[in-house]
Amino acid sequence: MVIDVPAKINLFLIYKGLRDDGYAEIVTGIQAIDIFDRLIFESSDKDLEFICSLQELNNEKNLVYRAAFLFKNRFGFKKGVRIVLEKRIPVEAGLGGGSADAAFTLLGLAQFFDYTDLSRNELIELGSLLGSDIPFFFTSGQAIARGRGEKVEEVVFPANYSICIVKPPFGIPTSWAYELLKKSLTPRSQSINLIQLSTETFLNELEKLGNDFEYVIFQHYPIYYDLKKVLKKYGADIVRLTGSGSGIYGLFRDDKSALTAVENMKNEGYEVYLAHPLVLNKT
Numbered sequence: 001m002v003i004d005v006p007a008k009i010n011l012f013l014i015y016k017g018l019r020d021d022g023y024a025e026i027v028t029g030i031q032a033i034d035i036f037d038r039l040i041f042e043s044s045d046k047d048l049e050f051i052c053s054l055q056e057l058n059n060e061k062n063l064v065y066r067a068a069f070l071f072k073n074r075f076g077f078k079k080g081v082r083i084v085l086e087k088r089i090p091v092e093a094g095l096g097g098g099s100a101d102a103a104f105t106l107l108g109l110a111q112f113f114d115y116t117d118l119s120r121n122e123l124i125e126l127g128s129l130l131g132s133d134i135p136f137f138f139t140s141g142q143a144i145a146r147g148r149g150e151k152v153e154e155v156v157f158p159a160n161y162s163i164c165i166v167k168p169p170f171g172i173p174t175s176w177a178y179e180l181l182k183k184s185l186t187p188r189s190q191s192i193n194l195i196q197l198s199t200e201t202f203l204n205e206l207e208k209l210g211n212d213f214e215y216v217i218f219q220h221y222p223i224y225y226d227l228k229k230v231l232k233k234y235g236a237d238i239v240r241l242t243g244s245g246s247g248i249y250g251l252f253r254d255d256k257s258a259l260t261a262v263e264n265m266k267n268e269g270y271e272v273y274l275a276h277p278l279v280l281n282k283t
Contacts, residue, residue, distance in 0.1 A: 092171025
């Protein structure tokens with residue numbers, strides 16, 4: 001059984017303050033995109049096998065293995081399973097690859113073992129034990145998330161634009177970025193009006209919202225100021241860090257402009273991806 005696992009971008013991210021439990025309170029718009037990891041589920045003589053194509057992630061700390069282990073302890077396996085992760089989503093890039101892999105591991109195991117009586121809420125609850133971003137990947141791919149990111153409200157955003165994503169030659173650990181955010185930034189409030197808008201109005205409203213990580217991350221990595229200028233030069237309407245980085249993207253109104261940006265930036269030596277918004281089938 002083969003499942004393609006989508007990445008995501010954060011359309012905006014607002015820091016609301018420090019919670020009593022020490023976590024950052026945020027509100028963020030999340031959009032699934034068509035860059036994919038791949039999960040392969042096969043029968044195995046062993047109870048649980050895990051293989052990852054990226055050697056540094058080929059271990060039991062991987063969220064795929066951890067999700068499968070939780071599933072096994074909670075619901076049991078009807079037979080042995082080998083899970084192969086073909087890693088394509090860039091790591092530590094703010095694209096949610098690890099969280100997506102965990103969510104789709106749970107969904108895939110329920111399907112592989114034919115657990116038709118398992119509810120999506122049970123799987124979401126299990127996934128939430130591993131990370132705040134995981135519940136998003138049980139939605140249709142468009143949502144506003146609050147709290148630590150685990151309180152997810154499905155919405156409908158315009159989705160007829162193209163995305164040029166640039167991955168700098170470094171990753172940014174999420175935990176480090178959040179500590180920096182909490183120490184350095186004053187919380188803010190912002191009204192959010194992104195629902196039932198035309199693409200043009202959507203992009204105009206989105207421009208106002210921003211990503212609060214940029215205030216702290218750009219100071220540590222000045223390359224972002226240059227990347228922002230380059231993406232704007234090629235015609236991006238909005239340039240924004242996704243999550244806590246390290247990925248930064250430009251939103252373009254048409255595929256031709258985005259593709260031109262991708263090709264030109266690749267020629268300049270950047271690691272670049274062309275992507276599009278994705279609406280997922282929840283059934």
